Amino acid sequence: MSDATRHLTLANGLQLTLRHAPRLKRSAAALRVHAGSHDAPGKWPGLAHFLEHLFFLGTTRYPLDDGLMRYVQALGGQVNASTRERTTDFFFEVPPNALAGGLDRLCQMLAEPDLGIARQYREREVIHAEFIAWSRNPQAQQQFALLQSVSPGHPLSAFHAGNRYTLALHDPAFQQALGGFHRRFYQGGQMVLSLCGPQPLDELEQLGRQHAEQFATGQPVPHIQPPPLSVTTTPLAFTHENLPAGAEQALELLIACLADSRPGTWLNALRERGWLQSFKAETLYAFAGQLLWHLDLKLSADACPDAASALLHGWFSFIRQADPEQLNRDFGLLQLSRERSASALELARRDSTKQPFTKLDTQGLQALQAVLESLPGSEHGQWHLPPTDPLLTADLPVTNAQPLPAALKISDQLPGTRQYAALYLRWHVPSPLRQRLQGVLEQALAPLQERCERASVQLQYTTAGEYWQLRCTGLPAAVLRAVEQALASMLKPPASCWLPCAASSPALIPIRALLKQLPDAVLGTPPTTVLAGTLEQRQLNSLWQQAHWHALAVGFDDAALSALGTALQRCPGQGSLPGPLPTWGNHRWQHAQVPGSEHALLLFCPLPAADEATGRLLAQLLQGPVYQRLRVELQLGYAVFSAFRQVEGVGGLLFGVQSPHASQTQILDHLLTLLRLGVTLDPAARDALAGQFNETAMANADVAEWAWQTHLATQPGRLDALRRAILTTRQTDLDHLLSNLLDTGSTWLCLANAAAPDPSWQGAKQ
Structure with missing residues (x-):
């Protein structure tokens, strides 16, 4: 059943978006303020982000111990905020009966913040610590360098990260600017509030009206049209000017096409040549008809970047000539799968941007054409549109029922009516070859993981100690199809996966790197010597003969369990029970x-x-x-x-x-x-x-x-x-x-x- 939505504008100018989704267990609020770092006075870089931090330090009515952060965390919910170039977003997710309490705290802290100077000095040090971490992050610096390549007169080329030196708290002019920024932009005319949950629309509307009236009445603040973005210096960054409404969602469709790695696509052409290591497309800036987006493409050492760019331009030309209705139809199925799998928080945040999970409307199709026409083109490559991905099909696969393996445990903790299934498969792999062969499996699963990500299915392959683990979650039909294909790839990886791969993961900040290593540390598995030599399929076959596995299925109803028995017939290794827990002394x-x-x-x-x-x-x-x-x-x-x-x-x-x-x-x-x-x-x-x-x-x-x-x-x-x-x-x-x-x-x-x-x-x- 489709969600019910409602849109209205309150007397103070605030736009209220409501979504009733009966399948959800939680409720969420997302409040978007149409002001960000580019709207702050250029003399005080970081002012908008600094103000975002100050909001969370408590108010007279809700001190820090009872503020939004503590309130949501005590309920096991999620809460955060984000300052971008032209927007600032605040959002949280809680149990439905706690939505009113969270909403009151959110609106109160934004409407009546405590900007006391003592807390400003304390929080400035937090901002400075963030700045130091940002300045040492290679990915952040790479993006900053890219933004520097736009026109010098454009706000994107300026410095906006606050630190101890740009936030001159002692200067009365800064304090005046801080208060003025709050009064100018944190008023009803600048805000969109989105509420989402299992509650009826009338109840959500009552909550929205009751708490959003705390904001002062106002009108939208007119923005000055920014100067042209100009042309960037990198071939994988693209700028667009004077685009019609709907351009951001049109770009989303284009990126969905680019991220498709099935046969006939650009990514597949790179993978077949052995060039593709990783790919990510990211929208860096979207405002007033301007778009800046970037392809983070990592190629192998023997790849030809010019040839990869020529193939990309050929793919652009092909998409430009493709039937837009077919593109939009497949995009609509993709969006529907994302909507069905989205949490309350994801839905609320999406609604607050006024870009719901839908296919393009007439304006969006016009924007898509405008985006495509401004992209470079060529005649390189042989292309075709892949068929509709079976992972987007909601019906269970038709199979001959097979008995469930004894090594599979069924959990009844999640009812099948939730339409969310999870399968965990874990192998104990004592072979000394496991560390080298896991790289083969990572390559073998990569294309399927990309497809799963597009279809809102989570397919994770992880290793810890002597264990390999596969986790697949999402809509039951999609999980069944994904698991069956994953096991086939793990049993017999494609020939290209046996070639050496120099792919490396992005560097993580220290605390995240430690979290990644925590499972290995808990298991306490001693390091083993990585054996050298050529890897072959027979070695993987031998490893599977030594491996023992067990599994857990959660959220599958009887029909899905019947199909799961068929999918697990090809599970490699011998069924077993979980092993003993790790122990260590003192x-x-x-x-x-x-x-x-x-x-x-x-x-x-x-x-x-x-x-x-x-x-x-x-x-x-x-x-x-x-x-x-x-x-x-x-x-x-x-x-x-x-x-x-x-x-x-x-x-x-x-x-x-x-x-x-x-x-x-x-x-x-x-x-x-x-x-x-x-x-x-x-x-x-x-x-x-x-x-x-x-x-x-x-x-x-x-x-x-x-x-x-x-x-x-x-x-x-x-x-x-x-x-x-x-x-x-x-x-x-x-x-x-x-x-x-x-x-x-x-x-x-x-x-x-x-x-x-x-x-x-x-x-x-x-």
Whole structure:
């Protein structure tokens, strides 16, 4: 059934967009302010982003401890904000009954912010830390260099990242500009508020009217037409001028065509030549009929960039001559699959941009033609449009029913009516060849993963220790088709996948790099020597003969399970049960070699399965104090978090900090000092946390992941049992667990980008 939508304009000028989606479990709000970094006075770079930060520091009615950030986090929701060139977006997702509370906090903090000078000085240091990290990020600097290539008079070519020196807080002119920017743009005429959830439209409208009236009445602020973008210096960046309305969605269709890597397309032509390593298309700027977009294309060392560009221009010419109605029809199916799979937050954010998940209208088709006409063309290549992707088909595949393998466990934690299925497949691969052969499988699965991404299916192939894992989630029909094709590729990879590949992943900031290495660290698998030599299909066949697998299916109804039995007939390896959980003694420090100069540390404190409820409540109660002490008061850095995390079936408390000035040892000392202060049981927080583990309140992906982690832990986990255990947790339970964690004999894992500070750390790796 299609969603019901409604659009209206309130008396204060605010545009309200409402979406009733009965299938959703959560509700979301997205508020777009039509003002960004290019609208701030040029004398004060970073002012718009700085103001965005200040909003989240609390108001008179909702201080920091009860502000939007803490409110949403306490409910297990999502909240964030983003400042772009001409827009600033604020958005959150919560259980439906919490939408009113979140909406009141959001509107209040934007309408009546506290711009006290003391908090400005504290938050400026956070902005400066972000600036330092940005200035050291290769991808960010590459994009900044690209923006510098536009016309010197265009705002894109200017510096807009704020730092300690551009935000002159002591200057009265800056304070006047800050307040003036807020008054000028944070009023009804500049705003679009989108609400989305399972609530009826009338209820959503009532909430929108009630809380959005806090904004002052205003009119849209007229924008000055920016100067021409001019021509960029890179052949993979494209600029367009004077485009009609609908150009952004038209570009979305074009990018969808470019991202298609099936036979007959440009990406496939590059892959067949062995040139393609990675591809990403990104819209960098869209405003007032101007577009700037870029292709991030990484080619192999033996590729010919000029030939790749000529093929691209040939593909442009082919698309320009293709039937626009056919392009739009396939694009409509793609958009429909995205809409069916989108979360409340994704739908709300999309609606706030006034670009719903639909095919192009008449204006959009005209804009598409205008975009295509301004692109370079050539006669290179032989092209054809691929047929409609079967992954976009909602009907289950027609197969002969096969019995389900004994190694497959069925979880009933997610009803089949949710139309969201998840399949986890995990192989234990003891062969010393696994590290080299995993690269072959990565190449073999890459084209399918690209197709899955386009069709809103998540197909992930990951490795940790001696394990390979395949995870596929999405609409049940699409998951079944994707898994069947994935297993076929893993059994017999195409010939091109056996060639050496020099592809490398983008460098991550230190804290993200540590998170990526955390599963390996938890498993504690010792490093193995990577064997040299030529890889062949027979070696993969031998590896599969030694491998043992088990699996979990979540969210499949009876009809889908019948088809799943057929899909798993080709699963390589021997069926088995999950293996034992990793163990280690006392404190362990692991030195991870990761790029980046800032200090980063993860502290993981594993807990017995019986303590999961108490551990989750303890993590919830620590979340606010950790953020307040380490980020707000001590200003350690902008990357500070704490949570309960399940890693490779092991549940525990996870703390993470990245700091430009505090060492790893100092970070650890700050964390331990905070833990020694203890926590006080908050019954309201306990009730709210328990409510998060009601299936009707959890995101489908979260239910599936919890079921999988419980399966890995070989625990008979039930969400209702966890919820009851949380509700019965007492202060003495929290105190006892904290005492055990702080005991010298407790089990810790410190993963850091530095050597152990003391040889007494057991298992320390220097």
